[in-house]
Amino acid sequence: MSEARFTEDQVLRYARHIFLPHIGAEGQGRLTEASALVIGAGGLGSPVAMYLAAAGVGRIGLLDFDSVDLTNLQRQLLHDTDDVGRPKVESGRDRLLDLNPTIEVTAHDTSLTSENAFEILEPYDLVVDGTDNFPVRYLVNDATQMLAKPLVYGSIYQFEGQASVFMPGRERPCYRCLFPEPPPPGSVPSCAEAGVLGVLPGIVGSIQATEAIKLITGIGEPLVGRLLLLDALTMEFRTVNLRWDPACPVCGEDPTVTELIDYDAFCGLAPGQPPPEAERAPEVAS
């Protein structure tokens, strides 16, 4: 792969990556040829999609069923004040193409379900999880494991963030190895209920974008088998080791989950829907 593959404008646009010894023209070529699906065009999805677009990832998919709300603008930088009321994926696609008109952006204005997940995920090299609820997180994990695609995970709560990379295959932990079961319905409030520091998804999403770029270009040591924990209040970053669980129902030695399931029933909670007050576990009165 040589620089001759790039137009003069592209050489300038990606100059700081092309000059970077770890990436170079070859790594930039990989980015240009790569595709990534960003699930959730919100707090985490904003920085992820914007950095991947700026980096020249050739084909980016944005998935979200929601419309831009005024309360989103405190942290979801994909969207402007004028975008309130528009579908997030349309507003997001406009922003990404403004940033980099040389890439292709596909808007998936829908919810991810067991019915459509394979079809939507299939055409992408890797998946970035920026959703806000457990049912979709388990669905995305299961689908990426079954399709053998890398999953870049990020999650936030108030001032705390988590990030990791789940690779397909044995010996590599997936989200279910980390959390075999979701919390009881309603025991963990959503951002809408609990609040979130606006910058926090910017930090965690930027880490997810970094990991995605590392995976695409094959550089460094991605967060495989490690979970990054960060606390914006103390500004402490720690990693804990994750292990592959041989008993994991999806990636273990004898998988029991071999097709996609919608977890709404299992979690007792539809994506994004606040639980009835009575069902909330008393221990999380934060």
Next chain:
Amino acid sequence: MISVKLPTLLRAHVDGRSEVEGEGASLGELLDDLERHFPGLTDGLRDDRGLRRHVNVYVNGEDVRYTGGLDTSLGEGDTVSILPAVAGGSR
């Protein structure tokens, strides 16, 4: 003394602190000790089977599910991290 790092979800039980100290020769004893000092802190962490499946506990960065669960032995200077699943990200 064993240092215990707490997630935001549990800090309401300890006046908002991110870290507390406790004692115990095993993780189970440590949680009992914490519960004595901070009633309610460990309510959501255990059930009849031991640690609840959506709660992860790490001793010096290693998942206790692979080191004996509540029987994991602890020593002076160990750091225990408690980590419940969180899902936020989009809205």
